[in-house]
Amino acid sequence: MTDFQPIGVAHSPFSTPGAPPFQSAFSQCVGTIEIFPEYREGLMSIEGFSHLIILSHFNRAVQMALVERPLIDDETPHGIFACRHFNRPNPIGVSYVELLKVTDGVLHARGLDLLDGTPVLDIKPYIPAFDSFPDARTGWVTPRHIEQIRGAGASQGMHNRQQQG
Amino acid sequence: MTDFQPIGVAHSPFSTPGAPPFQSAFSQCVGTIEIFPEYREGLMSIEGFSHLIILSHFNRAVQMALVERPLIDDETPHGIFACRHFNRPNPIGVSYVELLKVTDGVLHARGLDLLDGTPVLDIKPYIPAFDSFPDARTGWVTPRHIEQIRGAGASQGMHNRQQQG
Numbered sequence: 001m002t003d004f005q006p007i008g009v010a011h012s013p014f015s016t017p018g019a020p021p022f023q024s025a026f027s028q029c030v031g032t033i034e035i036f037p038e039y040r041e042g043l044m045s046i047e048g049f050s051h052l053i054i055l056s057h058f059n060r061a062v063q064m065a066l067v068e069r070p071l072i073d074d075e076t077p078h079g080i081f082a083c084r085h086f087n088r089p090n091p092i093g094v095s096y097v098e099l100l101k102v103t104d105g106v107l108h109a110r111g112l113d114l115l116d117g118t119p120v121l122d123i124k125p126y127i128p129a130f131d132s133f134p135d136a137r138t139g140w141v142t143p144r145h146i147e148q149i150r151g152a153g154a155s156q157g158m159h160n161r162q163q164q165g
Numbered sequence: 166m167t168d169f170q171p172i173g174v175a176h177s178p179f180s181t182p183g184a185p186p187f188q189s190a191f192s193q194c195v196g197t198i199e200i201f202p203e204y205r206e207g208l209m210s211i212e213g214f215s216h217l218i219i220l221s222h223f224n225r226a227v228q229m230a231l232v233e234r235p236l237i238d239d240e241t242p243h244g245i246f247a248c249r250h251f252n253r254p255n256p257i258g259v260s261y262v263e264l265l266k267v268t269d270g271v272l273h274a275r276g277l278d279l280l281d282g283t284p285v286l287d288i289k290p291y292i293p294a295f296d297s298f299p300d301a302r303t304g305w306v307t308p309r310h311i312e313q314i315r316g317a318g319a320s321q322g323m324h325n326r327q328q329q330g
Contacts, residue, residue: 003168004255023295039254041231044244048304055257066206079209081288089204090169090286092220121255123246125304129311130188132297139213139290146294
């Protein structure tokens with residue numbers, strides 16, 4: 001099928017696969033997304049949005065798996081479509097970042113959870129009426145799991161993790 | 166870069182490019198996502214999630230554009246990264262659906278906004294702590310625009326639209 005090409009690249013302090021926090025909602029990391037010059041016209045009127053959806057290519061995912069043991073529940077295997085692990089059949093990440101400013105084709109953003117150099121495939125404006133479902137049920141993911149992730153994200157040092165989204 | 170391959174296909178009542186409602190949040194359409202047999206193991210423990218994130222390939226997007234005039238504001242052009250139009254450099258859609266049931270590798274879902282036959286690239290569980298930002302600011306998209314979309318989604322007959330996400 002279509003061979004997707006990156007429209008930009010993420011720059012973050014996370015240069016080693018073990019480093020990035022693994023959910024952008026819990027990351028305070030400020031980084032940048034550099035949009036390549038030929039796509040910068042597409043940023044027009046993006047400044048008014050406080051949050052963006054970032055689709056990225058987990059190009060350092062090590063292998064495809066259909067079942068994984070997520071860090072937050074490493075006792076129990078879950079289907080890859082029931083967890084956010086990066087070892088996916090199509091390793092495309094969904095991140096949400098808070099847009100701080102835009103300068104010369106570069107998005108400055110808080111909550112970046114991507115490894116430095118991660119290719120960016122698409123950016124969409126986050127619109128709560130379309131994208132926010134605060135009451136969604138979360139299956140095997142309990143409040144205890146969420147707190148584990150929150151703590152891990154805050155410390156920004158995840159052991160043995162690469163990219164999740 | 167990686168040549169992504171579909172893991173499944175959407176089945177919906179929307180067989181013509183003008184038909185689908187253009188935000189899943191406002192669609193009451195019940196459709197199915199058929200996961201191909203070789204990926205079905207990845208559905209393990211997905212039943213507990215009420216909402217899923219669907220990444221799809223807008224394979225009938227007609228052209229790439231960097232600036233578009235969205236239906237809800239067709240007077241004013243906006244950058245493609247500041248709107249949800251389907252004519253994107255990488256035509257990957259983000260949809261959110263409500264999972265009703267899973268039978269034999271088929272997800273039955275409400276809120277499907279995809280054309281019948283749309284290739285599905287990935288499915289992730291929706292987790293409000295990661296994915297819900299109810300207070301995000303929406304730039305040029307005003308409450309009036311949202312109401313227009315809601316009305317259009319409810320009627321499920323969009324004139325001259327194809328796929329947005």
